[in-house]
Amino acid sequence: MTSPRTSESVDPATGEVIGTYAEADAATGRTAIDAAVRAFTEDSWRLDPMARATALSHLADAYTARMDEVVDTLCQENGKLRREAGFEAHFIPRALRFAAGLALTPHGRVTDTQPGRQSMSIRQPVGVAGIVVPWNSPAYLCIRALAPALAAGCTAVVKMPGQAARTAALMSEILASVPELPRGAVNVVVESGSEVAQLLVSDKRVPVISFTGSTATGRLVAQGAAAHFKRVGLELGGKTPHLVFADADLERALDTAVQSCTVFAGQFCMTGSRVLVQREIADEFTAALAARLEAVRPGPAADPASQMGPLIDKASVARVDAAVEAALAAGAKALVRGGPSTLPELAGGAFYHPTLLAVSDSSLPIVQEETFGPVQTVQVFDTEDEAVALANDTDYGLSACVWTRDADRPVRLARRLDAGLISVNSWANLTVEFEEGGFKSSGVGRLGGVASVEDFLEHKQITQDFGSWG
Numbered sequence: 001m002t003s004p005r006t007s008e009s010v011d012p013a014t015g016e017v018i019g020t021y022a023e024a025d026a027a028t029g030r031t032a033i034d035a036a037v038r039a040f041t042e043d044s045w046r047l048d049p050m051a052r053a054t055a056l057s058h059l060a061d062a063y064t065a066r067m068d069e070v071v072d073t074l075c076q077e078n079g080k081l082r083r084e085a086g087f088e089a090h091f092i093p094r095a096l097r098f099a100a101g102l103a104l105t106p107h108g109r110v111t112d113t114q115p116g117r118q119s120m121s122i123r124q125p126v127g128v129a130g131i132v133v134p135w136n137s138p139a140y141l142c143i144r145a146l147a148p149a150l151a152a153g154c155t156a157v158v159k160m161p162g163q164a165a166r167t168a169a170l171m172s173e174i175l176a177s178v179p180e181l182p183r184g185a186v187n188v189v190v191e192s193g194s195e196v197a198q199l200l201v202s203d204k205r206v207p208v209i210s211f212t213g214s215t216a217t218g219r220l221v222a223q224g225a226a227a228h229f230k231r232v233g234l235e236l237g238g239k240t241p242h243l244v245f246a247d248a249d250l251e252r253a254l255d256t257a258v259q260s261c262t263v264f265a266g267q268f269c270m271t272g273s274r275v276l277v278q279r280e281i282a283d284e285f286t287a288a289l290a291a292r293l294e295a296v297r298p299g300p301a302a303d304p305a306s307q308m309g310p311l312i313d314k315a316s317v318a319r320v321d322a323a324v325e326a327a328l329a330a331g332a333k334a335l336v337r338g339g340p341s342t343l344p345e346l347a348g349g350a351f352y353h354p355t356l357l358a359v360s361d362s363s364l365p366i367v368q369e370e371t372f373g374p375v376q377t378v379q380v381f382d383t384e385d386e387a388v389a390l391a392n393d394t395d396y397g398l399s400a401c402v403w404t405r406d407a408d409r410p411v412r413l414a415r416r417l418d419a420g421l422i423s424v425n426s427w428a429n430l431t432v433e434f435e436e437g438g439f440k441s442s443g444v445g446r447l448g449g450v451a452s453v454e455d456f457l458e459h460k461q462i463t464q465d466f467g468s469w470g
Contacts, residue, residue, distance in 0.1 A: 007192050009165045012079040012310040013300035015348040021165035024189035029157070029196035030203075032187035036128040036155040037205055039184035046125045046153040053103040055180035056150060060096035062174045063143075067093075069170060070139055075301035077166045078138065079310040079350070082301050084263055091140045095432045095448075099147035102453050119463040125153030126231060126458050130200030132211045132221070135312060136267045136372075138164035142171065144432075144447050145210040145233070146186065152456035154208070155185045157200060162192030163312055197221075204228045208455055211235075212269075214370070215396075215441045222444075233445030233455040235437055237370040238398030241274040241391040242427070243381075243413065246281045248403035252425065254285070257376070258292045260401075260427045261354055262308040265298075266374035267316075269442075270399045270421070270428040273371055275378045276390050282380045286358070290335045293354040293376070298341055300349065310350040311373060317350050320373030324355050327366035327377075333358040335378070362393045370396070384413065392418045397439030401427050420446075 005023035010016065024032075040046055063070065067089055074085035110120040129149040133142045142158060149156050160168035168190045175186050189196050200206050201224040208231040211221045215236040225232045240260070244253050260272025277285045299306030311317050317340050328334060338353030354374040359367055367377055381387040391400055399421040402410045410424040418439045423429040430436060435449035445455050 007162055007165075009077055009162070010313070011076055011349075012312050013302070013349040013351075015314070015350075018076060019166065021162065021169070021190050023162070023193075024159075024191040024196045026195050026199055028189055029159075029199040032157045032189050032196075033128060033199070033203055033205055035184035035187050036157050039182050040125070040127055040155040043182040043185070045155065045182050045185055049103045049106065049153070051180060052151060052153060053100040055178055056096050056100035056103060056147060058180055059175070059178050060093040060100070062177050063096065064093045066170070066174060070167075073166050073170055074139060077164065078135070079312060080264060080301060081306055081309050084309065085301070088137050088140045091430075091432060092143045095140070095143050095147050098432050099151040099452075102148060102450065103151040103153075105450075113463070116467050117463065117465050119461060122460050122462065123457040124460060126456055127154060127207045128205060129154045129156045129456055130197075130206040130209045131156055131158045132197050132200065132209065132213065133158060133160050133164070134213045135161040135163035136264060136269075138167045139171070141212050144436075145212070148447065148452035149208075149210065149456045150185070152453045154456045155182075157187045157189065157196075157206065159196050159200060160188060160190045162190060165190045198224070201225050201230075202227070207231060209233070210445075210447070210455065215443075218443065231455050233447065234443040235269065235445075235447065236398075236441060236443040237396055238269040238271070238438065238442055239274060239368070239370060239394045239396040240270050240272050240399045240401065240419075240427075241276050242272050242401045242403060243387045243391055244275065244277040244281070244285060245387075245402075245404040245406070245409065246278045247405045248281075249405065249425065250281065250285060250288070253403040254288050254292060256401075256427045257289055258296065258354075261293065261374050261376045262296055265309050265311050265352065266320075266354075267312060267372050268428075269370075271372070272401065272427055273376055274367065274391075275376055276381055276387055277378065278387070279380050279382050282378075286335065286356075286378050289376075289378070290356050293338075293356050294336045296354050296374075298346065298351040298353060300346075308354070308374065311352055312350065314350045316373065317352050320352055320371060320375060323366060323369075323371055323373075324357070324375060327357055327359070327364055330364050330366075331359075331361060332364060332366060332377070338374070362390060368394055384409070388413060388416045392416075395441040398437075398442035399423065399428060
């Protein structure tokens with residue numbers, strides 16, 4: 001599938017053009033949907049769970065064999081440091097192997113509901129899945145949705161963002177290397193805009209949408225999908241708080257708080273953007289956190305001394321800095337005023353030094369809205385109740401972290417925090433074997449775990465009178 005339009009792929013660490021890619025348009029999208037529909041209706045893929053399990057297992061092998069290429073590509077076009085790219089990539093084979101197991105466990109039911117009558121409940125694939133992938137972790141976040149869709153027996157159209165065009169090209173090669181995947185089962189298109197994404201949402205031949213991205217766009221996806229009563233899985237924004245209590249291991253909490261702000265340059269839905277610290281240790285902890293953030297050295301993945309990579313582009317640098325300026329004008333206090341890098345050796349890239357702001361007003365946009373950059377805010381609390389209230393005082397509910405040596409406190413707080421993932425004395429402690437998703441405006445549905453296939457399956461009841469009793 002080709003398009004007459006092309007765009008440039010840019011290295012965010014240098015600003016240099018590293019290639020061109022074909023921009024998908026509506027015609028490309030329709031061709032992709034046509035292929036996915038044919039593969040679903042004409043092939044035995046939807047009916048053969050063993051074939052699906054085999055294909056997913058072999059796809060995991062194919063990714064493993066080319067893992068160095070996946071990491072290299074993420075470093076170059078996504079700006080990730082090598083350890084960050086490796087962290088993202090290592091989830092891919094694990095998710096595929098887990099999904100291979102799910103393909104073999106459909107869990108239908110059958111029972112005699114009365115003498116001479118049998119009822120059964122089966123689960124069957126919905127059809128074509130439209131998967132819309134973000135640019136910040138494109139390699140894994142694509143597989144996170146695609147693997148359970150394939151396990152369920154769906155076919156798919158995957159819309160990759162322009163910032164991940166090289167990742168999409170590599171993915172297409174890997175998919176093509178697995179002979180057990182039917183032709184047309186997975187169709188990958190790349191666009192920098194939203195023409196294909198809107199087509200996936202509006203086309204009634206695509207009955208399920210899996211979208212990862214901003215909350216604002218997620219609302220538009222849900223509204224558009226409602227016209228055909230489509231299934232919609234949404235993983236959206238986050239505003240992860242660290243709840244740091246006076247009895248916490250402060251060194252460990254400090255190290256992780258810095259990491260949670262700088263990994264992927266803060267371009268992560270679970271970025272630890274809010275630090276809530278108990279009053280007894282607030283001055284000590286905040287001063288140490290400020291010193292560590294100020295010492296962080298941004299740089300390209302090619303430099304082993306780099307401690308944080310670039311933002312995805314210079315427009316993002318300007319957007320993040322504008323949010324910081326607005327917060328300062330509204331009364332926030334700069335403990336570390338980072339900002340766009342002025343280092344000559346980083347001038348071509350989209351680098352931003354970490355920023356730490358002290359705030360007392362939770363209503364400020366810098367507290368309420370996803371910044372998607374290396375910016376943290378600090379607030380002080382006295383009691384558990386106050387800590388929970390501050391943590392929950394946001395429209396988001398994707399993740400939260402509790403730091404304490406008290407064995408009972410995490411159990412109490414985890415049940416009260418409005419978040420889909422609670423990490424105890426850790427941060428973003430993800431695993432593909434368990435469900436991942438958000439509360440409130442952080443989305444609906446779950447990916448990962450045994451529930452990940454549910455968005456892609458229909459339940460069907462079949463009842464049969466098979467004869468008189470006796």
